[in-house]
Amino acid sequence: MVKVVVLDPISPEGLKLLESAGMIEYEVRTGLKGEDLRKTLAEFDGAICRSGVKITADALEGNKRLKVIVRAGVGTDNIDTAAATRQGIIVMNTPGGNTIATAEHTMALMLALSRNIFPAYKSLLEGKWERHQFMGTELCGKTLGIIGLGRVGQAVAERALAFKMKVLGYDPFLPEHRARELGIRTCRTLEDLFPEVDYLTVHTPLNEQTRNMIDRPQIQMMKKGVRIINCARGGIINEDALLEGLESGHIGGVALDVFTKEPCTNSPLFGKPNVLCTPHLGASTEEAQTNVAIEACELLVDFFTTGAVRNSVNMAPLDPKTLEGLRGYLDLVYRLGLLMAQIDREPPTRCKIRYQGEVANRDTRLLSAAFAAGLLQHALEQSVNLVNAPVLLQQRGIELAEERTTDIGDFASQVTVEVFRNDKSALAAGALFGKSLPRLVQKGAFRLESPLEGTMLIMYHRDVPGVIGRVGEIFGRHNVNIAFLSLGRAENKPGGEAIGVLALDSYPPAEAIAEILKLEPIHRATVVVLPPRGELPPWLGVGMPK
Ligand SMILES: NC(=O)C1=CN([C@@H]2O[C@H](COP(=O)(O)OP(=O)(O)OC[C@H]3O[C@@H](n4cnc5c(N)ncnc54)[C@H](O)[C@@H]3O)[C@@H](O)[C@H]2O)C=CC1
């Protein structure tokens, strides 16, 4: 059974999907932090969260089990994605399901600010009838500035246009023609936008570019009386600057749904005139919560049943059909990585992979990641997979270059890997026989044909009569059975240099190897251990169906 932990409350419609999957057992454990969260995460294969739980690097420290975290919502800023990636954990989200809810909440806050809804009702509750106190303004004819024209930003623009507002937008990643189609006039810079707007709303992610994007100098560029709304992320707008702007009278109103630090139950902004705040309710509609819970649970079930990776923020997408087509090659390159790591223990400085033939048309990024996973697996304590291998390689300063050619060589597809270690380099090439039988077809200058599985002895020797017989005799005495033998010669004539790859049924004792190395024609012999044939490679664990 796959075990999934639900870390924030999600809609029952999603949980029902987990129940009906048949192979998933889930537990709801909310409100976790610190050591409790770390221990919990270590007991599960998958996790679902919203914005309530903070999945920090500490919470993931030492986790050997978790394979996937699904965020039932958009923002993954409460998950340390870099740490998850290093640990080989896939992070997915469910963009789109809560767009309308958030856009409507933005409109609700804008309208409520404009018509003093909250203070007017408060005064009514106090037994007052102060119609003169709460004179409002109309949205119609006003200019709304929208920073970030993604899903929510565009949905807000549509609604604001229906209210007959003029919409000015800023998003360096949205083509101008698309903005025009939506009826949005775009600005090239934020400095062009600020002086024009009566209302300003932000809909970007929070990142290093957007943190404090609206601060004191930016507020100074805005019109006196501007109303500012944030339904995206706390931290995009500096809360102290908002307070100062309100106190000086430069800002006419502030509505916040999100805060720099959440939960936020105490803020100098709370209770100030012309301020309206909600506790991160943008996505809190029944419809949005049903959407995101269903989508999140579908992502999890698909991942654990078919290996599909969708909506991942830290891994290339992988659908079951592509995965099925890639499986044999992933296995081949992973084994080549494991082989190259074992023939020389010195750390690599750079690698080159050449994809030749039909394989060159495949998603070679994933294949190269599988090679890197194999190459690093032996050196590292942690498990290396398709998610973390590229980062771990980069962290070690190991460059990986790819070359692709669709020209068919000796095989329909061949993958040649070359690993450089300071002044040395080692080369091996592999091919797939049938759909799933990985074969070593070249090692250094030698052509050969050997299965890439189990325990292998790779030896280099002078091609003279009797070598194989003497090696066989030594292994026989040490009770090591030779299952398969493959030989190759640099030049196709006797007396030159040769390679022998022996598949062994058990790991040979060190004395047997020492005796073999004493044989005069043998220069070098290395034992390499690869997974047995067909064994599920560990890079995606239970996510990879057989
Ligand atoms: N309050 C709430 O409950 C909710 C908040 N959100 C938040 O709203 C934000 C937007 O969500 P979506 O529209 O779904 O995301 P999205 O990814 O569709 O849109 C984000 C847009 O911001 C733009 N952008 C990125 N950096 C920018 C920059 N420096 N300047 C200007 N534009 C920039 C991107 O090009 C993109 O078009 C996210 O931060 C999300 O977490 C989303 C849903 C609910």
Ligand SMILES: O=C(O)C(=O)COP(=O)(O)O
């Ligand atoms: O989807 C997002 O980015 C949100 O901010 C919604 O957060 P929530 O799922 O309501 O905690």
